[in-house]
Structure formats: C-alpha cells, structure tokens
Amino acid sequence: MKVLALALLLSVTAAKPVPPARQPSGHLQQPSKGGRWYFAASGHAVYCYGPVMTLPQGNGNLQKVATFCREGKTVVPLKD
Numbered sequence: 001m002k003v004l005a006l007a008l009l010l011s012v013t014a015a016k017p018v019p020p021a022r023q024p025s026g027h028l029q030q031p032s033k034g035g036r037w038y039f040a041a042s043g044h045a046v047y048c049y050g051p052v053m054t055l056p057q058g059n060g061n062l063q064k065v066a067t068f069c070r071e072g073k074t075v076v077p078l079k080d
Contacts, residue, residue: 038066041077048076 035049050067055075057063064078 035070038076039079040066041079043079046070046073046076052078 035047038046038048038052040046046066046069048066048069050069052064052066054062055065064080065075066078067075069076
C-alpha cells in the first residue's frame with residue numbers, strides 16, 4: 001500500500017506541465033479599454049473610449065461629440 005501511494009505521489013510530481021496554446025504571431029491581442037462604436041457626422045464609424053459630451057457651436061447650437069477616439073482624434077462630431 002505504501003509503495004502504491006509513493007508511486008502515485010512520484011507520478012504526480014513528475015508530470016510535465018502542458019504548454020499554453022500558441023497564437024498566430026500576426027495577431028497581437030490588445031487589451032480592451034472599454035470603448036464603444038459611434039456614427040460620426042462624416043458618415044464613418046469611430047471607436048471612442050471617452051464619454052459623449054454636448055458642446056456649444058459658434059452659432060449657438062449644441063452638438064454631440066465623442067471624446068478620445070482611435071487614430072489620435074480627441075473630439076469627433078456625432079450624427080444625431
């Protein structure tokens with residue numbers, strides 16, 4: 001009985017760890033920052049990380065804008 005327990009203990013400690021699954025090198029996984037897709041006034045979809053704000057325009061109207069978007073854009077006007 002002791003021999004069986006010793007053999008079981010040695011087989012568990014001698015087991016090789018399973019290597020992690022490999023991912024293709026062309027696809028780097030980027031951490032998600034919790035952004036969201038919006039429809040810009042230019043007609044394109046934009047992915048922004050910041051809040052949506054309402055800013056005054058020069059003529060007195062208000063315009064919704066998305067903030068902190070991809071491609072280094074700080075403010076993108078949104079289509080209503």
